[in-house]
Amino acid sequence: MKNFTGSLAFTVFALIAAGFVGYSESGLLSGALSMAFLALVLGVMETSLSLDNAVVNATVLKDMDEVWRRRFLTWGMLIAVFGMRIIFPILIVSFSAFVWPWEAARIAVTDHELYEQIVTGAHVGISGFGGAFLMLVGLSFFFDDEREHHWLGFIEGPLSAFAKIPYSPYIATVAIVAGLSFLVHGHEQQTFLIAGLAGVVVYFLVQWFGDLVGGEEDATGAVVRSGAGAFLYLEVLDASFSFDGVIGAFAITNNIILIALGLGIGAFFVRSMTIALVKGGHLAEFRFLEPGAFYAIIALGMIMLLSIRIETPEVVTGLLGAAILALSLWASVRHRKRFPHEYEEGGEAEAILPTGQVIVGAHTAGADTVEPTSPAASPTGNPGPQTA
Structure with a gap:
């Protein structure tokens, strides 16, 4: 429980701050309570959408050295809350409306409807970039013929065979993006393709940078990123996850301050769950939790890519990821009971x-x-x- 102390403290702060914003805008206690409730709803939504993010973060964080792990939990927290929930949407407005960032900030604070219109108008590009990056994260995990344990062998066995093809995750992702681009036409098709390819390029550069500055080989010969490379990878991964939350938040409110506070609650709880998984050693205890998280990531990536044509409610997205993780957890517990000798120290x-x-x-x-x-x-x- 102590791992969640900071998250609970920030939640109290965020709800009080949201209440203050509501009271300053309406002058009524009911307005304050309404804003605090909406911030809480946003926090729950972001947490449910990011359960798989916490598991994947833990798989990387457990191999990071203590210095970079501490930086991820401090600097990374500031980047996650303020960078992705406040600065990133403002930069979208600045880029999309061709205005200076300070003018974009003014629009975000004073003209909520125009702010929402501009950010949601950039949805095709955001979905292309974030969806492609997440697809690569998931496919790179399954296109691996050296994984020792499979959860769904009838799926993961054939997928691991693709690892023999050089750059197979990149080829598959580019093919998916190219195929889905036919769902839109004209300028949107071009935007989607460019954004999707940009997501692929960024993933490649992050992996290259990780191999260059933070890669060390473990006993199996696999590269383990423990420093700056792992930090950069986690930050870009967090950014890709936050795209969906930022866009989905507009279904609840278009107030940038309220969005930042509500999604910030979720970001804090994701960090707390990550720490709990690392310190508790649950990734080794629950063998199929990790592949379950990557299945959920692929599902989220596909939902983001398909959102250019098919709108999926945020509650469905969140419940789908949670259901996949719950199934993987159940399968892990069941396997541990059936084969206890495999877990004996x-x-x-x-x-x-x-x-x-x-x-x-x-x-x-x-x-x-x-x-x-x-x-x-x-x-x-x-x-x-x-x-x-």
Whole structure:
């Protein structure tokens, strides 16, 4: 519960601030209570939309060094709340209306209807960029032939075979964006294609930067991003998730301050859930929670891409992601009960000495003893890909 102390404190602050905004605009107590209630609704909506974001954040954060982890939870919080919920929409207005940023800020604060019109008018470009980026995040996870455990083997097995094709996630995403572009025509089609390709390019650059400055190989040879590269990746990922929330918030209000406060509540709770997952070690305990999160990301990415033609209510989007995560959690608990030996700490596993040396097939029953096995021993004690 202590992981959520900061989130609860910010929630109280945000509700009081929203109430103050409501009272200053209406001069009535009912106006203050209405604004506070809307901020709470926005917070719940953003949290439900970002459950999968918390899981994915945790998968990256658990491998980050302590310095960059702390920066993500402090600097990253400021970027998430103020950068994406306030500055980003203002920049959209500035770019779309061809006005200076300070004029865009004036429009956002004083002319709520025009502000909403401009931001929602940029929906096609936002959906193309955010949807393409999220699709790449999800497909890159499943297009991997080195994953040890599968949740839905009949889906993930064939997808992992595509990993043998160079740049297969990029090819698949570009093909999806190109195919969906035929749902719109004229200027919107061009905007969608450019934005989608920009999302693909940004993902590639983020991965390249991560390999360049923050990549280290683990015992399996996979690249683990632990520094600036992981920080940048998480910030762009957060940005892609926030696109949907910012646009969806206009179904509730067009007040930029209220949107920032409400979505900020959700951003804080996502960080708290991320910390709880990392500190509690639940990603290892619930084996299929991680693939469940990436299934939810693909679903959200597809919803964003299809939103250029098909409008999906925010409540459906949020419930879909939550349902997928709930199913993966249930499958994880069920698998742990059926195969408890695979989760025993005393089984055969890899041991990492204080010097950083990895002992393959070491017996981990004791905390102070390490008994190397023969070189022919299995790298892990697990039998291979598992399905629920």
